Amino acid sequence: MDVNPKLNDIDDCLYRLATKAMIVQDDKLLLVKEIPEMWWGFPGGGVDHGETVESSLIREVEEEIGVPANKITSDFEIAHYNIGSVVDGVPRMNLFFNVSLPKELVKSTNEVAEAGWFTKDEFMELYMSPSYTDRKQLADVIFDEIN
Numbered sequence: 183m184d185v186n187p188k189l190n191d192i193d194d195c196l197y198r199l200a201t202k203a204m205i206v207q208d209d210k211l212l213l214v215k216e217i218p219e220m221w222w223g224f225p226g227g228g229v230d231h232g233e234t235v236e237s238s239l240i241r242e243v244e245e246e247i248g249v250p251a252n253k254i255t256s257d258f259e260i261a262h263y264n265i266g267s268v269v270d271g272v273p274r275m276n277l278f279f280n281v282s283l284p285k286e287l288v289k290s291t292n293e294v295a296e297a298g299w300f301t302k303d304e305f306m307e308l309y310m311s312p313s314y315t316d317r318k319q320l321a322d323v324i325f326d327e328i329n
Contacts, residue, residue, distance in 0.1 A: 197265065197273045197274060197275040198228055198272045198273065198274050198275070199228065199229045199275050199277070200226055200227055200228050200229065200274065200275070200276050200277070200313075201226045201227070201229060201235055201238045201239040201242060201276075201277050201279065202223075202224035202225070202226035202239075202276050202277065202278045202279070203224055203225045203226050203239060203242075203243050203256075203278075203279060203281040204224065204261060204262075204278050204279065204280050204281060204323075204324050205225065205281050205282070205283065206324060206325075207285050207299070208285075208299075209301065209325075210299035210300055210301055211299065211300050211301075211302075211305055211324055211325075212225065212247070212288065212297060212298070212299055213225075213297070213298055213299075213300055213305070213308070214246050214247065214294040214295075214296070214297045214298075215294055215295040215296045215297075215298070216294060216295070216311065217293070217294060217295050219311070220295060220309075221309050221310055221311045221312075222298075222308045222309060222310050222311070223310065223311040223313075223314075224276075224278065225242065225243045225246045225247050225281075225294075225297075226238075226239060226242045226243065226246070226276075227242040227245075227246070235258070235277060236256075236258050239256065239258070239279055239281070240254050240256075243281060243283070245291065245293045246291060246293045246294050246297075247288045247289065247291065247294070247297055248287070248288065248289040248290070248291045249283045249284070249287045249288060249289075250287070253283055253284055253287055254281060254282075254283050255281070255282045255283070256279050256280060256281045256282070257279075257280065258279060259279070259280075260277050260278065260279065261278050261279055261280050261323060262278040262319075262320060262323045262324075263275065263276060263277050263278060264276050264313070264314065264315055264316050264320070267312060267313045267314075267315045269311065269312050269313050274313040276313060276314070278320070278323075302321050302324075302325040305317075305321055305324075305325075306318070306321060
């Protein structure tokens with residue numbers, strides 16, 4: 183990939199854009215423990231150069247929790263976003279989407295250390311990626327929709 187090296191000199195306008203899946207079933211949220219940081223996060227990851235947001239979301243969910251792409255559904259409407267957190271010197275922007283999939287197809291992959299289902303109270307207590315700067319607001323978006 184040919185990327186202009188001058189972009190490395192711009193400190194305040196480049197973000198690592200990531201798509202994140204909000205998967206809730208039985209009043210519990212599916213999260214993954216990320217490698218190597220070992221913090222909890224939403225299934226998902228960075229949008230690759232030239233990739234659409236939709237294809238990124240599906241690819242990342244498939245890679246991280248092993249559910250085949252044809253079993254993953256979303257309306258691809260942004261349900262929430264956060265912007266501005268900096269992790270390892272890289273500004274982050276996360277786009278969150280409601281995603282549905284068969285719970286029984288979730289399996290371990292070598293992309294994450296583990297996956298787990300959490301209630302709202304448990305979610306608030308987890309060691310999470312620092313890119314989720316508005317966890318209370320995020321929890322309200324996720325869990326208030328299901329109640």
